[in-house]
Amino acid sequence: MNKNELSELLDDYCYTKQEAADILGISMQRLGTLIQNGKLTPVPHPGTKLFLKTDVHARLEDQEELRKRYYHRP
Structure with a gap:
């Protein structure tokens, strides 16, 4: 795998x-x-x-759920 391929792979799967x-x-x-x-x-x-992008998006979903549950705006 060359440098460009590795860079593309990281871009596809990581933040x-x-x-x-x-x-x-x-x-x-x-x-x-x-x-x-x-x-x-x-x-x-x-x-x-x-x-990993999947980890970040899973955390985002958890975070949104926690905000709905515990952060109530009047």
């Missing part, structure tokens, strides 16, 4: 830290807390943290 935070609508600090608490696990990759 960067910033992309994950943006999709989840949270700060980078909150993303760090999710990682520390085991709520979101990065893919081991030298130099940066990557997140």
